[in-house]
Amino acid sequence: MPRPPLHHIVRVRRSEDLTFIRPGVMDEIVVNANQLENSPESTATAVQQTTLPYSIDPVLTRFQVPEWWKNDKGDTKRNYSRLGAAYVKGTSIEIAAGPLLQTVPSDKEWAVLAANVIEYQRNRLVQLRPQMDLFRPELKPTRVIAPALVAFSDAEDRINQLLATAGAEAAGEAIALPIVVPAERLRDVGELDRILACAPTDGISSYFLWTPRVTEELLLNDRALLGGVLHLVSRLAERGIPVGHMHATYVIAALHDLGISAVIHHMGWVDKGEAADENRGGLRSCQTYATGVRRCVRFDTARALGRSLDAAAYMQRFCNCTFCTGSFDAGQHPLDLLLEDRIVHIRNRPDRLTPTSRAVALNTWHYLLSRRQEVEAFSAQPAVDVLAADIDRAAALAGGRESDRLRRLAAELHTA
């Protein structure tokens, strides 16, 4: 039986991301609920204009640890206040008053919280009706996502099971279940089996894995971590329920043959392992996604690898996405645009080089288009074939070190 293609979902984490959502570059978007609280109108407009299916990630994990919902002054961020109020409606929970596990007094209130989170996802954009948009079609999420906590210990496992069951019951339909496993438990198969035992099958339409702080390099260099991910994916896939990854990378997409059927990733091309707390922003570093080696590299490395290549060689080795080919057609080397930087003067600190806003926008497109190509490749061919082609390409572009990295992945997949 032919495999279904990988479903490609892109995460919207900030308002600027809405400029880059387009059919053909992704199949669906998932909007972080805290972001939705910042820009509901523009999200509704973007979804309506692009006709892309959408869902809302309730990001309940952000209420687990105080530092995750507070600003630099130690106050609760305004969007989290609004979000928290919606989640605890009709309960005695003082959300954002302390770690969530300590502020919910009873299982009954956890169940109400789960129902509120489901209701939030269904109604947040429906209730939004400026007079000028009264006749726009109702915006309904394509899937409902269960509230879930980072599974630090058995305590969270028990609550996650409760939230999943209560969420599915409140939804009245099967829902997507996030399973968030910290690196410490990922290394221990016994721990993973305990987590899996608490992940229900009834009322679940799909599982979404997430392993906070586990970068792609960590996965490739730590066999225990990769083994943990493989264990989770294969055990969940055996249940006959689709398995996705909430912060997927190239390595995760390569697990398509082993059971990964959907990948979600955000628009940032620097792999930080996606910690559970909010990305704080700050000045961008001068890095770009080098498609030819399937990872992010510094500007000077990218320049050394690809700037001297002519159009044909560049497209064969470095990248042939719509942006890069279009750039050559327009008579400009794509790296001249992608690697554009400027000096930023910061008071009492040394000057810093940072990409220009134009380069940031172009790198976002370049990254999205490259990822799309990868998703399409893993959808169309067995992972070993995709990897073999990519190993050759990386070797031609950057030599042995980069291709060895991909070879290691191919070897792991072969063993698995």
Place this chain on the structure above:
Amino acid sequence: MTRDRRDALLDQDWSVAWETLPEAPPLVPRPKTAQITLRIPTRLLARIKAVAAAKSLPYHALARAWIIDALRISAPRVNGAMGDEPQDEQMNIKLDNESLDNLKLRADELRRPYHRLAREWIEAALTREEESLGIDPSPAGRPAIKDLMVLLLHSPGRRGDDAIRGMTRLQKLLFVVEQKLASEHSRFYAYNFGPFSEEVNDAAHALELAGFLRGSEAVKAEPPSFAEIIATAEGRSGQDEEVEAQEFALNERGHEAAERLRQSSRAYDQLFAYIRQLRQEWDTPSLDQLVDRVYEKWPSFTDKSLIKEKVDRRSARRRRRS
């Protein structure tokens, strides 16, 4: 039922009892050929629509159901909370003739005009539904910031140009509009540079994505071409220039949308006239002057301002000069 009991019932003469039975209801519901037209405040209509949206029901059907329910339980009259609000909106509710007759009968019993009774029942049911759904009724009736922004940008400025230069000016002008319309439940709050609402930034971005602002194109439902990729990037190159203030102005499509909004109801037509007048009064050529006036008029929104002392000094100088 036992066999004896069944036989006894079958043998009984029912002809006398038959006459005392109530008339059977018609087998087919009577067509809704009657209609009542209610004049209601804009705020009430918006609240009804919000509840209907939350319940995924058409709002006319919901209002009809509330009236029928009230008739069924012979609901008493209730005092509405609409007070003297102008009843600018019209809602036509189709009923069957019998329900309309019953409504008139009940209104007569309660010594209330039947239109008014229907409106009050709707309002009472609406309040109950809002409570059970957890919908806050206070903001529902207010125009959305996006609506206010479109009408503001549709109004000519003092120099005849409709563009508004800079986010600070846009924030302050919309703050003035909201305060003048209704100061309760403000969507603005005291922040680093006086009154601020992130809804303004959100609405501006929404208008940009919809392609209603000058220099913007609507986001498309197709993969981006190379030209579009470059256009989105070029649109951002100005962000590196710190002194460059963004300009907000509607393009032709935006003005068309604003005109449709203005004509969508009498209330919005009046709202536009009011915003137009406010813009003439408040959109001063100097941004400092606008900021100073806002700080002076609404001091409670300047508590957290990082520039309060500077603004106070500037205002004092201006007063001394005049």
